[in-house]
Amino acid sequence: MAMTMANAGGPYRVPKRHGGTRAFVLALAMHCLLFAFLWVGIRWNNDPTGVDAEIWDMTTQMAAPQAEPQPEPEPEPEPPAKPPEPEAPPPEVVKPPQPDPEIALRKQKEKEKKELEEKKLAELKKKKEEEKKLAELEKKEKAEKEKAKKLAELKEKEKLAKVREAEMKRIMGTAAAGSTGTAARSTAPRLDDGYKAAIVTKIRSFLNYPGQEDVEAVYTITQLPTGEVMGVRKVKSSGVAAYDTAIENAIRNASPLPKRKDGTVEREITATFKLKEMRQ
Known part of the structure:
Protein backbone atom coordinates (compact mmCIF):
# COMPACT_ATOMS: atom_id res chain seq x y z
CA MET A 1 0.00 0.00 0.00
CA ALA A 2 2.82 2.35 0.85
CA MET A 3 4.56 1.51 -2.38
CA THR A 4 1.42 2.07 -4.42
CA MET A 5 0.90 5.42 -2.80
CA ALA A 6 4.58 6.32 -3.19
CA ASN A 7 4.32 5.53 -6.92
CA ALA A 8 1.23 7.62 -7.35
CA GLY A 9 1.91 10.21 -9.87
CA GLY A 10 4.98 8.30 -11.14
CA PRO A 11 5.41 5.66 -13.92
CA TYR A 12 3.53 2.36 -13.72
CA ARG A 13 5.55 -0.46 -12.22
CA VAL A 14 4.80 -4.15 -12.34
CA PRO A 15 4.24 -5.41 -8.84
CA LYS A 16 6.38 -8.11 -7.52
CA ARG A 17 5.30 -11.66 -7.68
CA HIS A 18 4.20 -13.32 -4.48
CA GLY A 19 4.32 -16.96 -3.58
CA GLY A 20 3.79 -19.86 -6.03
CA THR A 21 0.54 -21.08 -4.48
CA ARG A 22 -1.23 -17.94 -5.37
CA ALA A 23 0.10 -18.11 -8.90
CA PHE A 24 -1.07 -21.68 -9.26
CA VAL A 25 -4.50 -20.84 -8.05
CA LEU A 26 -4.70 -17.94 -10.42
CA ALA A 27 -3.49 -20.09 -13.34
CA LEU A 28 -6.04 -22.74 -12.51
CA ALA A 29 -8.78 -20.15 -12.34
CA MET A 30 -7.69 -18.75 -15.71
CA HIS A 31 -7.77 -22.20 -17.26
CA CYS A 32 -11.22 -22.82 -15.86
CA LEU A 33 -12.32 -19.49 -17.10
CA LEU A 34 -10.79 -20.22 -20.51
CA PHE A 35 -12.49 -23.58 -20.61
CA ALA A 36 -15.78 -21.91 -19.74
CA PHE A 37 -15.23 -19.35 -22.51
CA LEU A 38 -14.43 -22.09 -24.99
CA TRP A 39 -17.51 -24.07 -24.01
CA VAL A 40 -19.73 -21.03 -24.19
CA GLY A 41 -18.08 -20.05 -27.51
CA ILE A 42 -18.85 -23.48 -28.95
CA ARG A 43 -22.45 -23.05 -27.81
CA TRP A 44 -22.61 -19.57 -29.30
CA ASN A 45 -21.20 -20.73 -32.62
CA ASN A 46 -24.40 -22.69 -33.02
CA ASP A 47 -26.36 -19.47 -32.33
CA PRO A 48 -26.88 -17.26 -35.43
CA THR A 49 -26.03 -14.18 -33.42
CA GLY A 50 -22.54 -15.44 -32.40
CA VAL A 51 -20.26 -14.21 -29.56
CA ASP A 52 -16.60 -13.08 -29.96
CA ALA A 53 -14.13 -14.10 -27.22
CA GLU A 54 -10.67 -12.72 -26.59
CA ILE A 55 -7.81 -14.30 -24.62
CA TRP A 56 -5.96 -12.03 -22.29
CA ASP A 57 -2.62 -12.45 -20.77
CA MET A 58 -3.19 -12.73 -17.10
CA THR A 59 -0.08 -10.72 -16.25
CA THR A 60 -1.26 -7.89 -18.47
CA GLN A 61 -4.76 -8.18 -17.09
CA MET A 62 -3.52 -7.97 -13.60
CA ALA A 63 -1.36 -5.03 -14.40
CA ALA A 64 -4.19 -3.06 -16.14
CA PRO A 65 -7.69 -4.55 -15.88
CA GLN A 66 -9.98 -3.53 -18.67
CA ALA A 67 -13.70 -3.45 -18.85
CA GLU A 68 -15.35 -6.64 -19.94
CA PRO A 69 -16.79 -6.47 -23.42
CA GLN A 70 -20.48 -5.91 -23.43
CA PRO A 71 -22.45 -8.37 -25.44
CA GLU A 72 -23.91 -6.93 -28.59
CA PRO A 73 -27.54 -6.12 -28.26
CA GLU A 74 -29.77 -8.61 -29.78
CA PRO A 75 -31.43 -7.31 -32.90
CA GLU A 76 -35.00 -6.33 -32.39
CA PRO A 77 -37.28 -8.91 -33.84
CA GLU A 78 -38.91 -7.82 -37.02
CA PRO A 79 -42.55 -7.07 -36.60
CA PRO A 80 -44.70 -9.85 -37.87
CA ALA A 81 -45.86 -9.34 -41.40
CA LYS A 82 -49.31 -7.96 -41.59
CA PRO A 83 -51.55 -10.62 -42.99
CA PRO A 84 -53.11 -9.59 -46.31
CA GLU A 85 -56.60 -8.34 -45.98
CA PRO A 86 -59.08 -10.80 -47.32
CA GLU A 87 -60.53 -9.78 -50.65
CA ALA A 88 -64.10 -8.67 -50.53
CA PRO A 89 -66.38 -11.25 -52.08
CA PRO A 90 -67.96 -10.14 -55.36
CA PRO A 91 -71.42 -8.69 -54.91
CA GLU A 92 -74.10 -11.23 -55.22
CA VAL A 93 -76.08 -10.82 -58.40
CA VAL A 94 -79.75 -10.82 -57.52
CA LYS A 95 -81.76 -12.04 -60.46
CA PRO A 96 -85.15 -10.40 -60.83
CA PRO A 97 -88.05 -12.73 -60.36
CA GLN A 98 -89.09 -14.23 -63.65
CA PRO A 99 -92.79 -13.66 -64.44
CA ASP A 100 -95.04 -16.58 -65.04
CA PRO A 101 -95.34 -16.98 -68.85
CA GLU A 102 -99.02 -17.96 -68.59
CA ILE A 103 -99.84 -14.84 -66.56
CA ALA A 104 -97.84 -12.65 -68.96
CA LEU A 105 -99.65 -14.20 -71.96
CA ARG A 106 -103.04 -13.71 -70.33
CA LYS A 107 -102.25 -10.06 -69.55
CA GLN A 108 -101.06 -9.52 -73.12
CA LYS A 109 -104.29 -10.98 -74.51
CA GLU A 110 -106.38 -8.83 -72.16
CA LYS A 111 -104.41 -5.75 -73.23
CA GLY A 178 -171.77 36.47 -129.56
CA SER A 179 -174.60 38.10 -127.62
CA THR A 180 -174.69 40.95 -130.13
CA GLY A 181 -174.89 38.53 -133.08
CA THR A 182 -171.34 39.11 -134.20
CA ALA A 183 -169.63 35.87 -133.13
CA ALA A 184 -165.92 36.04 -133.55
CA ARG A 185 -164.26 33.34 -135.53
CA SER A 186 -161.39 31.40 -133.96
CA THR A 187 -158.02 32.31 -135.34
CA ALA A 188 -156.59 28.97 -134.23
CA PRO A 189 -155.71 26.51 -136.99
CA ARG A 190 -158.10 23.68 -137.81
CA LEU A 191 -157.89 20.66 -135.46
CA ASP A 192 -155.83 17.95 -137.14
CA ASP A 193 -155.67 14.27 -136.34
CA GLY A 194 -151.93 14.30 -135.60
CA TYR A 195 -152.27 16.96 -132.92
CA LYS A 196 -155.19 15.09 -131.27
CA ALA A 197 -153.31 11.77 -131.44
CA ALA A 198 -150.29 13.33 -129.67
CA ILE A 199 -152.56 14.47 -126.81
CA VAL A 200 -154.18 11.01 -126.46
CA THR A 201 -150.73 9.33 -126.52
CA LYS A 202 -149.45 11.43 -123.64
CA ILE A 203 -152.62 10.81 -121.59
CA ARG A 204 -152.27 7.06 -122.27
CA SER A 205 -148.75 7.09 -120.77
CA PHE A 206 -150.29 8.25 -117.44
CA LEU A 207 -153.20 5.75 -117.39
CA ASN A 208 -153.14 3.32 -114.46
CA TYR A 209 -155.93 0.79 -114.82
CA PRO A 210 -155.54 -3.03 -114.53
CA GLY A 211 -158.91 -4.04 -115.97
CA GLN A 212 -159.46 -5.72 -119.39
CA GLU A 213 -163.05 -4.68 -120.19
CA ASP A 214 -164.09 -3.52 -123.68
CA VAL A 215 -165.16 -0.05 -122.63
CA GLU A 216 -164.72 3.56 -123.71
CA ALA A 217 -165.27 7.02 -122.24
CA VAL A 218 -165.53 10.48 -123.82
CA TYR A 219 -164.10 13.62 -122.13
CA THR A 220 -163.84 17.29 -123.08
CA ILE A 221 -160.58 18.93 -122.04
CA THR A 222 -160.20 22.69 -121.53
CA GLN A 223 -156.65 24.01 -121.61
CA LEU A 224 -154.72 27.25 -121.51
CA PRO A 225 -152.51 28.55 -124.32
CA THR A 226 -149.57 27.04 -122.46
CA GLY A 227 -151.14 23.56 -122.62
CA GLU A 228 -152.07 23.55 -118.93
CA VAL A 229 -155.32 21.61 -118.27
CA MET A 230 -157.93 23.94 -116.80
CA GLY A 231 -160.83 21.49 -116.63
CA VAL A 232 -161.97 17.97 -117.46
CA ARG A 233 -165.65 17.30 -118.28
CA LYS A 234 -167.13 13.84 -118.73
CA VAL A 235 -169.23 13.66 -121.95
CA LYS A 236 -169.90 9.90 -121.93
CA SER A 237 -169.24 7.41 -119.17
CA SER A 238 -167.76 4.00 -119.83
CA GLY A 239 -170.10 2.40 -117.33
CA VAL A 240 -167.14 1.45 -115.14
CA ALA A 241 -166.51 4.08 -112.47
CA ALA A 242 -162.93 2.91 -111.87
CA TYR A 243 -162.07 3.32 -115.54
CA ASP A 244 -163.67 6.78 -115.71
CA THR A 245 -161.65 7.89 -112.65
CA ALA A 246 -158.45 6.46 -114.13
CA ILE A 247 -159.01 8.40 -117.39
CA GLU A 248 -159.70 11.65 -115.56
CA ASN A 249 -156.55 11.28 -113.38
CA ALA A 250 -154.44 10.48 -116.47
CA ILE A 251 -155.67 13.66 -118.21
CA ARG A 252 -154.81 15.88 -115.23
CA ASN A 253 -151.38 14.20 -114.70
CA ALA A 254 -150.48 14.65 -118.39
CA SER A 255 -150.71 18.48 -118.04
CA PRO A 256 -149.30 20.41 -119.82
CA LEU A 257 -150.53 18.76 -123.01
CA PRO A 258 -148.61 18.83 -126.32
CA LYS A 259 -148.94 21.83 -128.65
CA ARG A 260 -149.18 22.05 -132.42
CA LYS A 261 -146.06 22.44 -134.48
CA ASP A 262 -146.64 26.19 -134.68
CA GLY A 263 -146.87 26.43 -130.86
CA THR A 264 -150.65 26.98 -130.67
CA VAL A 265 -153.20 24.89 -128.77
CA GLU A 266 -156.92 24.08 -129.06
CA ARG A 267 -158.81 25.59 -126.15
CA GLU A 268 -161.27 22.66 -125.95
CA ILE A 269 -160.68 19.15 -127.18
CA THR A 270 -163.21 16.29 -127.04
CA ALA A 271 -161.58 12.88 -127.24
CA THR A 272 -162.77 9.28 -127.00
CA PHE A 273 -160.68 6.95 -124.82
CA LYS A 274 -161.18 3.26 -125.72
CA LEU A 275 -159.52 0.84 -123.33
CA LYS A 276 -158.30 -1.42 -126.14
CA GLU A 277 -156.65 1.51 -127.89
CA MET A 278 -155.20 2.76 -124.62
CA ARG A 279 -153.55 -0.69 -124.16
CA GLN A 280 -151.69 -0.50 -127.49
Whole structure:
Protein backbone atom coordinates (compact mmCIF):
# COMPACT_ATOMS: atom_id res chain seq x y z
CA MET A 1 0.00 0.00 0.00
CA ALA A 2 2.82 2.35 0.85
CA MET A 3 4.56 1.51 -2.38
CA THR A 4 1.42 2.07 -4.42
CA MET A 5 0.90 5.42 -2.80
CA ALA A 6 4.58 6.32 -3.19
CA ASN A 7 4.32 5.53 -6.92
CA ALA A 8 1.23 7.62 -7.35
CA GLY A 9 1.91 10.21 -9.87
CA GLY A 10 4.98 8.30 -11.14
CA PRO A 11 5.41 5.66 -13.92
CA TYR A 12 3.53 2.36 -13.72
CA ARG A 13 5.55 -0.46 -12.22
CA VAL A 14 4.80 -4.15 -12.34
CA PRO A 15 4.24 -5.41 -8.84
CA LYS A 16 6.38 -8.11 -7.52
CA ARG A 17 5.30 -11.66 -7.68
CA HIS A 18 4.20 -13.32 -4.48
CA GLY A 19 4.32 -16.96 -3.58
CA GLY A 20 3.79 -19.86 -6.03
CA THR A 21 0.54 -21.08 -4.48
CA ARG A 22 -1.23 -17.94 -5.37
CA ALA A 23 0.10 -18.11 -8.90
CA PHE A 24 -1.07 -21.68 -9.26
CA VAL A 25 -4.50 -20.84 -8.05
CA LEU A 26 -4.70 -17.94 -10.42
CA ALA A 27 -3.49 -20.09 -13.34
CA LEU A 28 -6.04 -22.74 -12.51
CA ALA A 29 -8.78 -20.15 -12.34
CA MET A 30 -7.69 -18.75 -15.71
CA HIS A 31 -7.77 -22.20 -17.26
CA CYS A 32 -11.22 -22.82 -15.86
CA LEU A 33 -12.32 -19.49 -17.10
CA LEU A 34 -10.79 -20.22 -20.51
CA PHE A 35 -12.49 -23.58 -20.61
CA ALA A 36 -15.78 -21.91 -19.74
CA PHE A 37 -15.23 -19.35 -22.51
CA LEU A 38 -14.43 -22.09 -24.99
CA TRP A 39 -17.51 -24.07 -24.01
CA VAL A 40 -19.73 -21.03 -24.19
CA GLY A 41 -18.08 -20.05 -27.51
CA ILE A 42 -18.85 -23.48 -28.95
CA ARG A 43 -22.45 -23.05 -27.81
CA TRP A 44 -22.61 -19.57 -29.30
CA ASN A 45 -21.20 -20.73 -32.62
CA ASN A 46 -24.40 -22.69 -33.02
CA ASP A 47 -26.36 -19.47 -32.33
CA PRO A 48 -26.88 -17.26 -35.43
CA THR A 49 -26.03 -14.18 -33.42
CA GLY A 50 -22.54 -15.44 -32.40
CA VAL A 51 -20.26 -14.21 -29.56
CA ASP A 52 -16.60 -13.08 -29.96
CA ALA A 53 -14.13 -14.10 -27.22
CA GLU A 54 -10.67 -12.72 -26.59
CA ILE A 55 -7.81 -14.30 -24.62
CA TRP A 56 -5.96 -12.03 -22.29
CA ASP A 57 -2.62 -12.45 -20.77
CA MET A 58 -3.19 -12.73 -17.10
CA THR A 59 -0.08 -10.72 -16.25
CA THR A 60 -1.26 -7.89 -18.47
CA GLN A 61 -4.76 -8.18 -17.09
CA MET A 62 -3.52 -7.97 -13.60
CA ALA A 63 -1.36 -5.03 -14.40
CA ALA A 64 -4.19 -3.06 -16.14
CA PRO A 65 -7.69 -4.55 -15.88
CA GLN A 66 -9.98 -3.53 -18.67
CA ALA A 67 -13.70 -3.45 -18.85
CA GLU A 68 -15.35 -6.64 -19.94
CA PRO A 69 -16.79 -6.47 -23.42
CA GLN A 70 -20.48 -5.91 -23.43
CA PRO A 71 -22.45 -8.37 -25.44
CA GLU A 72 -23.91 -6.93 -28.59
CA PRO A 73 -27.54 -6.12 -28.26
CA GLU A 74 -29.77 -8.61 -29.78
CA PRO A 75 -31.43 -7.31 -32.90
CA GLU A 76 -35.00 -6.33 -32.39
CA PRO A 77 -37.28 -8.91 -33.84
CA GLU A 78 -38.91 -7.82 -37.02
CA PRO A 79 -42.55 -7.07 -36.60
CA PRO A 80 -44.70 -9.85 -37.87
CA ALA A 81 -45.86 -9.34 -41.40
CA LYS A 82 -49.31 -7.96 -41.59
CA PRO A 83 -51.55 -10.62 -42.99
CA PRO A 84 -53.11 -9.59 -46.31
CA GLU A 85 -56.60 -8.34 -45.98
CA PRO A 86 -59.08 -10.80 -47.32
CA GLU A 87 -60.53 -9.78 -50.65
CA ALA A 88 -64.10 -8.67 -50.53
CA PRO A 89 -66.38 -11.25 -52.08
CA PRO A 90 -67.96 -10.14 -55.36
CA PRO A 91 -71.42 -8.69 -54.91
CA GLU A 92 -74.10 -11.23 -55.22
CA VAL A 93 -76.08 -10.82 -58.40
CA VAL A 94 -79.75 -10.82 -57.52
CA LYS A 95 -81.76 -12.04 -60.46
CA PRO A 96 -85.15 -10.40 -60.83
CA PRO A 97 -88.05 -12.73 -60.36
CA GLN A 98 -89.09 -14.23 -63.65
CA PRO A 99 -92.79 -13.66 -64.44
CA ASP A 100 -95.04 -16.58 -65.04
CA PRO A 101 -95.34 -16.98 -68.85
CA GLU A 102 -99.02 -17.96 -68.59
CA ILE A 103 -99.84 -14.84 -66.56
CA ALA A 104 -97.84 -12.65 -68.96
CA LEU A 105 -99.65 -14.20 -71.96
CA ARG A 106 -103.04 -13.71 -70.33
CA LYS A 107 -102.25 -10.06 -69.55
CA GLN A 108 -101.06 -9.52 -73.12
CA LYS A 109 -104.29 -10.98 -74.51
CA GLU A 110 -106.38 -8.83 -72.16
CA LYS A 111 -104.41 -5.75 -73.23
CA GLU A 112 -104.89 -6.55 -76.94
CA LYS A 113 -108.60 -7.20 -76.37
CA LYS A 114 -109.00 -3.89 -74.54
CA GLU A 115 -107.14 -2.01 -77.30
CA LEU A 116 -109.33 -3.68 -79.95
CA GLU A 117 -112.52 -2.75 -78.09
CA GLU A 118 -111.33 0.85 -77.71
CA LYS A 119 -110.51 0.96 -81.42
CA LYS A 120 -113.97 -0.38 -82.33
CA LEU A 121 -115.65 2.15 -80.04
CA ALA A 122 -113.62 4.98 -81.60
CA GLU A 123 -114.55 3.80 -85.12
CA LEU A 124 -118.22 3.46 -84.14
CA LYS A 125 -118.20 6.94 -82.61
CA LYS A 126 -116.55 8.35 -85.72
CA LYS A 127 -119.07 6.56 -87.94
CA LYS A 128 -121.99 7.94 -85.93
CA GLU A 129 -120.56 11.44 -86.17
CA GLU A 130 -120.20 11.07 -89.94
CA GLU A 131 -123.75 9.71 -90.24
CA LYS A 132 -125.01 12.63 -88.15
CA LYS A 133 -123.18 15.12 -90.35
CA LEU A 134 -124.48 13.39 -93.48
CA ALA A 135 -128.05 13.41 -92.13
CA GLU A 136 -127.77 17.11 -91.31
CA LEU A 137 -126.40 17.78 -94.79
CA GLU A 138 -129.21 15.77 -96.43
CA LYS A 139 -131.76 17.56 -94.28
CA LYS A 140 -130.33 20.90 -95.29
CA GLU A 141 -130.31 19.93 -98.97
CA LYS A 142 -133.87 18.62 -98.72
CA ALA A 143 -135.00 21.86 -97.07
CA GLU A 144 -133.31 23.87 -99.81
CA LYS A 145 -134.92 21.71 -102.50
CA GLU A 146 -138.34 22.04 -100.88
CA LYS A 147 -137.83 25.77 -100.63
CA ALA A 148 -136.79 25.97 -104.27
CA LYS A 149 -139.73 23.73 -105.26
CA LYS A 150 -142.20 25.86 -103.35
CA LEU A 151 -140.73 28.97 -104.91
CA ALA A 152 -141.00 27.43 -108.38
CA GLU A 153 -144.57 26.32 -107.68
CA LEU A 154 -145.43 29.79 -106.47
CA LYS A 155 -144.00 31.34 -109.63
CA GLU A 156 -145.81 28.76 -111.74
CA LYS A 157 -149.08 29.49 -109.96
CA GLU A 158 -148.61 33.20 -110.51
CA LYS A 159 -147.91 32.53 -114.17
CA LEU A 160 -150.96 30.27 -114.50
CA ALA A 161 -153.07 32.81 -112.70
CA LYS A 162 -152.06 35.45 -115.23
CA VAL A 163 -152.74 33.07 -118.13
CA ARG A 164 -156.15 32.11 -116.71
CA GLU A 165 -156.97 35.76 -116.22
CA ALA A 166 -156.08 36.50 -119.84
CA GLU A 167 -158.06 33.48 -121.05
CA MET A 168 -161.08 34.44 -119.02
CA LYS A 169 -160.95 37.93 -120.47
CA ARG A 170 -160.80 36.43 -123.97
CA ILE A 171 -163.71 34.10 -123.22
CA MET A 172 -165.73 36.91 -121.74
CA GLY A 173 -164.98 39.05 -124.75
CA THR A 174 -166.06 36.26 -127.13
CA ALA A 175 -169.27 35.71 -125.21
CA ALA A 176 -170.07 39.42 -125.32
CA ALA A 177 -169.52 39.51 -129.06
CA GLY A 178 -171.77 36.47 -129.56
CA SER A 179 -174.60 38.10 -127.62
CA THR A 180 -174.69 40.95 -130.13
CA GLY A 181 -174.89 38.53 -133.08
CA THR A 182 -171.34 39.11 -134.20
CA ALA A 183 -169.63 35.87 -133.13
CA ALA A 184 -165.92 36.04 -133.55
CA ARG A 185 -164.26 33.34 -135.53
CA SER A 186 -161.39 31.40 -133.96
CA THR A 187 -158.02 32.31 -135.34
CA ALA A 188 -156.59 28.97 -134.23
CA PRO A 189 -155.71 26.51 -136.99
CA ARG A 190 -158.10 23.68 -137.81
CA LEU A 191 -157.89 20.66 -135.46
CA ASP A 192 -155.83 17.95 -137.14
CA ASP A 193 -155.67 14.27 -136.34
CA GLY A 194 -151.93 14.30 -135.60
CA TYR A 195 -152.27 16.96 -132.92
CA LYS A 196 -155.19 15.09 -131.27
CA ALA A 197 -153.31 11.77 -131.44
CA ALA A 198 -150.29 13.33 -129.67
CA ILE A 199 -152.56 14.47 -126.81
CA VAL A 200 -154.18 11.01 -126.46
CA THR A 201 -150.73 9.33 -126.52
CA LYS A 202 -149.45 11.43 -123.64
CA ILE A 203 -152.62 10.81 -121.59
CA ARG A 204 -152.27 7.06 -122.27
CA SER A 205 -148.75 7.09 -120.77
CA PHE A 206 -150.29 8.25 -117.44
CA LEU A 207 -153.20 5.75 -117.39
CA ASN A 208 -153.14 3.32 -114.46
CA TYR A 209 -155.93 0.79 -114.82
CA PRO A 210 -155.54 -3.03 -114.53
CA GLY A 211 -158.91 -4.04 -115.97
CA GLN A 212 -159.46 -5.72 -119.39
CA GLU A 213 -163.05 -4.68 -120.19
CA ASP A 214 -164.09 -3.52 -123.68
CA VAL A 215 -165.16 -0.05 -122.63
CA GLU A 216 -164.72 3.56 -123.71
CA ALA A 217 -165.27 7.02 -122.24
CA VAL A 218 -165.53 10.48 -123.82
CA TYR A 219 -164.10 13.62 -122.13
CA THR A 220 -163.84 17.29 -123.08
CA ILE A 221 -160.58 18.93 -122.04
CA THR A 222 -160.20 22.69 -121.53
CA GLN A 223 -156.65 24.01 -121.61
CA LEU A 224 -154.72 27.25 -121.51
CA PRO A 225 -152.51 28.55 -124.32
CA THR A 226 -149.57 27.04 -122.46
CA GLY A 227 -151.14 23.56 -122.62
CA GLU A 228 -152.07 23.55 -118.93
CA VAL A 229 -155.32 21.61 -118.27
CA MET A 230 -157.93 23.94 -116.80
CA GLY A 231 -160.83 21.49 -116.63
CA VAL A 232 -161.97 17.97 -117.46
CA ARG A 233 -165.65 17.30 -118.28
CA LYS A 234 -167.13 13.84 -118.73
CA VAL A 235 -169.23 13.66 -121.95
CA LYS A 236 -169.90 9.90 -121.93
CA SER A 237 -169.24 7.41 -119.17
CA SER A 238 -167.76 4.00 -119.83
CA GLY A 239 -170.10 2.40 -117.33
CA VAL A 240 -167.14 1.45 -115.14
CA ALA A 241 -166.51 4.08 -112.47
CA ALA A 242 -162.93 2.91 -111.87
CA TYR A 243 -162.07 3.32 -115.54
CA ASP A 244 -163.67 6.78 -115.71
CA THR A 245 -161.65 7.89 -112.65
CA ALA A 246 -158.45 6.46 -114.13
CA ILE A 247 -159.01 8.40 -117.39
CA GLU A 248 -159.70 11.65 -115.56
CA ASN A 249 -156.55 11.28 -113.38
CA ALA A 250 -154.44 10.48 -116.47
CA ILE A 251 -155.67 13.66 -118.21
CA ARG A 252 -154.81 15.88 -115.23
CA ASN A 253 -151.38 14.20 -114.70
CA ALA A 254 -150.48 14.65 -118.39
CA SER A 255 -150.71 18.48 -118.04
CA PRO A 256 -149.30 20.41 -119.82
CA LEU A 257 -150.53 18.76 -123.01
CA PRO A 258 -148.61 18.83 -126.32
CA LYS A 259 -148.94 21.83 -128.65
CA ARG A 260 -149.18 22.05 -132.42
CA LYS A 261 -146.06 22.44 -134.48
CA ASP A 262 -146.64 26.19 -134.68
CA GLY A 263 -146.87 26.43 -130.86
CA THR A 264 -150.65 26.98 -130.67
CA VAL A 265 -153.20 24.89 -128.77
CA GLU A 266 -156.92 24.08 -129.06
CA ARG A 267 -158.81 25.59 -126.15
CA GLU A 268 -161.27 22.66 -125.95
CA ILE A 269 -160.68 19.15 -127.18
CA THR A 270 -163.21 16.29 -127.04
CA ALA A 271 -161.58 12.88 -127.24
CA THR A 272 -162.77 9.28 -127.00
CA PHE A 273 -160.68 6.95 -124.82
CA LYS A 274 -161.18 3.26 -125.72
CA LEU A 275 -159.52 0.84 -123.33
CA LYS A 276 -158.30 -1.42 -126.14
CA GLU A 277 -156.65 1.51 -127.89
CA MET A 278 -155.20 2.76 -124.62
CA ARG A 279 -153.55 -0.69 -124.16
CA GLN A 280 -151.69 -0.50 -127.49
